[in-house]
Amino acid sequence: MATDSATYSVLLVDADDGFLGETKSLLDGHKVYSARNISDAQRKLVEEGIDLAIVGPTFAHEAGVAETTLLFDVQPSLPVLLVSEGLNTTVLRAALRGGIKDVMETPLTVGKLAEALGFVEQIQAQRGDDGRAKPKTKIGKVVTIMSPKGGAGKTMTTTNTALTLASWGDPERVVILDADLQFGDVCISLQVDPKHTIVDVARDIDKLDEELLANLLARHSSGMRVLSAPLEPSLADEVSTQVVVKTIGMLKRMFDYIVIDTAPFLDEPVLSILERSDVVLLVVDMDLPSVKNAKLALDTLRLIKFPFEKINLILNRVNSKARLDIDELERSLGLEVMAAISSDKLVPRAVNEGEPVVSLYPRSRVARDLRSVARLAVDEEDLVEEDTEEDARGRRWFR
Numbered sequence: 001m002a003t004d005s006a007t008y009s010v011l012l013v014d015a016d017d018g019f020l021g022e023t024k025s026l027l028d029g030h031k032v033y034s035a036r037n038i039s040d041a042q043r044k045l046v047e048e049g050i051d052l053a054i055v056g057p058t059f060a061h062e063a064g065v066a067e068t069t070l071l072f073d074v075q076p077s078l079p080v081l082l083v084s085e086g087l088n089t090t091v092l093r094a095a096l097r098g099g100i101k102d103v104m105e106t107p108l109t110v111g112k113l114a115e116a117l118g119f120v121e122q123i124q125a126q127r128g129d130d131g132r133a134k135p136k137t138k139i140g141k142v143v144t145i146m147s148p149k150g151g152a153g154k155t156m157t158t159t160n161t162a163l164t165l166a167s168w169g170d171p172e173r174v175v176i177l178d179a180d181l182q183f184g185d186v187c188i189s190l191q192v193d194p195k196h197t198i199v200d201v202a203r204d205i206d207k208l209d210e211e212l213l214a215n216l217l218a219r220h221s222s223g224m225r226v227l228s229a230p231l232e233p234s235l236a237d238e239v240s241t242q243v244v245v246k247t248i249g250m251l252k253r254m255f256d257y258i259v260i261d262t263a264p265f266l267d268e269p270v271l272s273i274l275e276r277s278d279v280v281l282l283v284v285d286m287d288l289p290s291v292k293n294a295k296l297a298l299d300t301l302r303l304i305k306f307p308f309e310k311i312n313l314i315l316n317r318v319n320s321k322a323r324l325d326i327d328e329l330e331r332s333l334g335l336e337v338m339a340a341i342s343s344d345k346l347v348p349r350a351v352n353e354g355e356p357v358v359s360l361y362p363r364s365r366v367a368r369d370l371r372s373v374a375r376l377a378v379d380e381e382d383l384v385e386e387d388t389e390e391d392a393r394g395r396r397w398f399r
């Protein structure tokens with residue numbers, strides 16, 4: 001096979017620098033990119049145009065395979081090889097079922113990799129193209145707000161975070177997905193009157209493309225978009241997890257930020273959303289049941305090996321009378337508090353006015369707190385300087 005002359009763009013994905021370095025040294029003459037997690041890898045696919053992804057042993061378990069297949073959300077035809085230490089049939093089966101081309105055993109050698117690249121040449125020749133997705137300028141960041149308890153402040157956090165992100169960037173590039181399928185109230189909190197909802201997305205799922213999806217979104221007065229939850233709880237059944245997943249994949253290609261409000265459970269749709277999230281804001285109210293449920297949810301996420309570095313613990317209503325010991329809470333949840341939101345009657349007042357508190361009372365204490373929350377969703381390099389000093393003080397007070 002004439003692979004000697006061809007130069008390929010190969011993406012290596014693994015959390016271990018040793019694996020990345022060693023594999024790179026075996027791919028002399030090719031363009032090699034590396035990513036330490038799947039979100040970074042998705043970004044590289046969009047930015048670089050990749051011919052082959054080699055995913056390392058960090059991902060050679062069932063949850064890792066599920067995560068790896070998220071690469072296909074961005075580049076459906078990407079050839080992906082998984083590297084495993086020893087061959088495990090469960091992993092192999094899951095990988096092949098998920099569309100991964102093959103599982104290679106360690107140690108990798110120049111010979112094995114040449115074979116893999118020959119295979120890429122073959123499929124590209126069969127397809128008569130170079131197999132890459134059309135380069136997109138950017139791929140959106142998925143920010144999910146969750147809490148395993150109703151009334152914790154998810155919707156309040158969702159609307160205020162999204163509107164803050166919209167005000168820092170281009171509002172037309174921010175969308176809220178209301179995935180609280182039975183009792184979603186994002187639209188009512190924002191005074192948006194949706195002509196369509198996610199139920200229409202479900203009904204058109206087979207012919208859904210970006211243009212059709214754009215037409216099903218509602219527009220907030222700021223320019224930000226919203227995909228409404230069903231208008232009645234009974235319609236929630238029409239929206240399968242597949243629909244939610246496909247919608248997120250498409251929204252990522254259309255927007256810079258996809259802010260997702262969720263139902264107060266840890267069921268299949270919510271888990272599938274979490275798997276696709278870059279940033280998770282876990283909102284915990286200052287009462288014991290809220291803390292207990294958060295702990296149970298985190299235990300479950302730990303069991304399924306969810307990447308905890310994505311989870312940001314947010315305390316809501318911190319100055320309420322129910323004093324909880326923050327150190328004890330952090331210890332019991334195994335997470336550090338990343339931001340705190342004060343309790344303020346301006347919040348329900350703003351909700352009733354149909355305008356989030358960050359835009360109705362931008363100078364209030366609680367608006368400042370909410371801007372600190374929004375900062376957690378932004379990449380360091382995109383951070384805005386405005387209000388930084390004041391907000392930093394606000395962040396520190398609960399320590």
Ligand SMILES: Nc1ncnc2c1ncn2[C@@H]1O[C@H](COP(=O)(O)OP(=O)(O)O)[C@@H](O)[C@H]1O
Nearest residue numbers: 150151152153154155156317342343344347348
């Ligand atoms: N920090 C806060 N201060 C005052 N009221 C709040 C605060 N956070 C939430 N609320 C109020 O609590 C109620 C529940 O909040 P919501 O965001 O709807 O919770 P969830 O979506 O988790 O069910 C709403 O009436 C909201 O206005």
Ligand SMILES: [Mg+2]
Nearest residue numbers: 154155180185
């Ligand atoms: Mg809600």
